[in-house]
Amino acid sequence: MPSLASLSDPKSYHILTYGTLLGSNIFQTFLNGPLAFKVLPRPQFSTLQTAIFPPYFTFQTALPLVLAATWPGEQLAGIGGAALRQNAGPRGLLEGDNVWVAMIPIVTMFGTSLLNLLVLGPATTRVMKERKHQETRDGKKYYDPGPKSPEMQRLNSSFGVLHGASSLANVIGLVAMLYYGFVLADKL
DSSP: OOOGGGGGOHHHHHHHHHHHHHHHHHIIIIIIHHHHHHHSOHHHHHHHHHHHHHHHHHHHHHHHHHHHHTOOOEEEEEETTEEEEESOHHHHTTSTTHIIIIIHHHHHHHHHHHHIIIIIHHHHHHHHHHHHHHHHHHTSOTTSSSOOOHHHHHHHHHHHHHHHHHHHHHHHHHHHHHHHHHHHHHHO
């Protein structure tokens, strides 16, 4: 049973934050998104993703900040269940090797999610809405077979580029999370 001291220990929150960050990314990337794509009609899938992504990217942007704030640093000694640590917290990320092994992965997680939250996500949603209006003008869905209008071809191409960039940013963030997991295991 954990001691009450663990409730005030930033390490506890660091581990819980890391687990939440990694778990939510893996769940959304490999389970929720692909499964919803398979079982929902395209319009409903688009509606779902449009609703999920802003809070998801906000969550994925905020949690690396909590990781930085609760960075455990290095344990110097442990006496009677209490540990003496150095270079803990955000300032500790700037000390020695911590810049390379911890700060850069945390900044990468933060940056890729912020990029998706502020730039790629809204741009992708905007193109999706434009594509919906173009479907009305063309009288056919963007995914219907047959020739597409030049404007629909342009919108489909733009969507593909934005969606690909967003997915790439998400995977880069995931790789940083996985790498950081090994760093964290070594520190605790």
